[in-house]
Amino acid sequence: MTTKLLAVLFAAALTSTTCFSQASQPAVVEDFKPSSLNQPGQEYPQVNSQGYARFKIKAPKADSVRVSLGLGGRGGTILTKGEDGFWTGTTAGPMDEGFHYYNVTIDGGKFNDPGALNYYGSVRWESGIEIPAHDQDFYALKEVPHGNVQQILFPSKSTNTARRAFVYTPPSYEKDKSKKYPVLYLQHGWGEDETAWSNQGHANLIMDNLIAEGKIKPFIIVMTYGMTNEVKFGKIREFKIDPFQTVLVDELIPYVDANFRTLTNRDNRAMAGLSMGGMETKMITLNKPETFGYYGLLSGGVYAPEDLNGKAKPKLVFISCGSKERPDGVTKAATDLKAAGYNAVSYVSDKTAHEFLTWRRSLHELAPLLFNK
């Protein structure tokens, strides 16, 4: 079951899930603006009010330039060369709201768009573009007190190195030096790393805004690299959770508890993850039910009542995905868990697929449910 689930997650991660909402497209409105994720001063890529993306890339002597976004398996967006040596093109339809990874194929080689910022996904630094979402306010940078995101280097005997994690501390953390906080351990997906949740996920801004609105009890978030053992596509069956479980449970958690003001009991510790990070969350919470009190799977599979049977009961099981994924499975799993007496909550992100807007929204839904029991 686990390897099958992993196969599904891999497939979801590797398939370009940029969907077009209609077969017949409306006329393209010429109100394109630079994407909010462009490198400083770069005019392209651009996005219009309908969600179309337009690309412009200089390569005067190239024979072909193609952007991976736009037509999924059908080859993305093919750019055409102008007399000025710039290749331009617009997606064939509006794209889903939110964040998308992409890359550019130039004469058969895979490169990034020099206009866009880079984000680690698919085991490489990819270009990123943002289609403004109608609900983007919840992860906007606002004039509210801001928490910090700090890089820590923690000792790891099992991997014989110092490993990196990022720790979000809420705005109040430096004020009241006696207060201790619950901790959420939050994992990225396959091919991503510990930078994903703060870079493309805006986890820190989501928290800052929720805290400013008084909607959540402030807590710490810890994000580290979850592909401790390499997971190559095609070798999924060889995946073992043990190396990462050791790093997380035996090395990182004790380090965080020793170096931050944390509440160290099970009911003040949560684990959640997206996609493959959800699968890791499921495996580790089931192996170590005494360590975590709250579980979250974001586009990362489900728990069945029998998975939890006979173990320390979780305070909360949160299961989510995008409406363009498999929402029925998520909803049914929560229904089954509730029927079996568990506190289970499902969430389906409207009109999104296996991408980061689904997970930003999922974190926004999950956070108020944590550490309240």
Next chain:
Amino acid sequence: MTTKLLAVLFAAALTSTTCFSQASQPAVVEDFKPSSLNQPGQEYPQVNSQGYARFKIKAPKADSVRVSLGLGGRGGTILTKGEDGFWTGTTAGPMDEGFHYYNVTIDGGKFNDPGALNYYGSVRWESGIEIPAHDQDFYALKEVPHGNVQQILFPSKSTNTARRAFVYTPPSYEKDKSKKYPVLYLQHGWGEDETAWSNQGHANLIMDNLIAEGKIKPFIIVMTYGMTNEVKFGKIREFKIDPFQTVLVDELIPYVDANFRTLTNRDNRAMAGLSMGGMETKMITLNKPETFGYYGLLSGGVYAPEDLNGKAKPKLVFISCGSKERPDGVTKAATDLKAAGYNAVSYVSDKTAHEFLTWRRSLHELAPLLFNK
């Protein structure tokens, strides 16, 4: 004088300063290994024990692929296409030890090497490569207690936004909650940003190692973006220090002093910067001599005794550059300052140019001299 200095710094920053040490080169030793700055799992670019770099980039249908590194103004390293669709090439000679930015021109367009990690320089995210230095131990990741590097978002009324800075706190920071620390404000160069000193500069590791060896008094480092007003090449004369000085002195320093355990008097506050950051350091320390007690210019110009005349006397003036820059000017400036009664120290990094190994070494020399008077 200031604009002339800035012109020199711009020229230094924009000129590819990768020098070859000999006219006649030794035979290339075939012991190439992946650069330490490659993306995970990437075999290329590679570096050999002599300092040659070898590149391998897939672009089967391209007509020309050229790497900017290797021959400076003479066009870099031209790659040649193999039957497998990969373009390969080796620099014509050994490169200087340390970190180098580069990019790849493919059929006339400028892209990055998909094998290498990216670093912000030249107002774009560039590819980076590391030629192992004989003295690299001082910035190596070792089994010592590690400080944290945290991203803060501080309110800035003058620019009407929350601005980002990175704050290094020493390993002891979370242990003794009553201890307060001095602060070094450390600036990047033209075209770089607040990520430079920890990413390509390894400022945190340099500090961790010096602290572990008992060679310095632990202090905090704060790094923020110094090109608050845009500085375009060709518009140098329009550069004004005021916008950045306001952000630094009136907004960032009060925020840091309110949110970290800092010693807030002049003699516990230093400012230093590399290249254009050195020029900013000079301007701001001369405008605000009551704010900073220690000054450092790293490949960023010099102070003359008459610059400091009649102002609050600095505890230390540190001036450095690479031996391939203008070391005589740096040495002479320190001599003149000492003759005029100032505590001045010069440092010349051996066999390096206007690049990051010069600045890593400079920080390593500067740190033990700070906050000791």
